[in-house]
Amino acid sequence: xxxxxxxxxxxxxxxxxxxxxxxxxxxxxxxxxxxxxxxxxxxxxxxxxxxxxxxxxxxxxxxxxx
Numbered sequence: 001x002x003x004x005x006x007x008x009x010x011x012x013x014x015x016x017x018x019x020x021x022x023x024x025x026x027x028x029x030x031x032x033x034x035x036x037x038x039x040x041x042x043x044x045x046x047x048x049x050x051x052x053x054x055x056x057x058x059x060x061x062x063x064x065x066x
Contacts, residue, residue, distance in 0.1 A: 011052075014052075015045070015048050015049060015052060018048035018051060018052070019041075019044045019045045019047070019048040020044075022044040022047050022048055023040060023041055023044035026040050026043070026044065027040075
């Protein structure tokens with residue numbers, strides 16, 4: 001049986017890192033009850049994506065400048 005693996009693009013890697021940090025905050029504050037992990041992971045991913053879209057709309061990166 002082959003080992004499962006995931007290949008992620010750099011932007012996906014950054015979003016995973018942000019989502020993991022957000023999820024860790026939920027865990028540390030006791031918000032994640034047993035059996036509710038998937039819902040809180042989804043919430044963390046959505047929050048990380050929202051942060052990324054707000055930053056993208058608000059900041060002009062060096063490579064975006066002509």
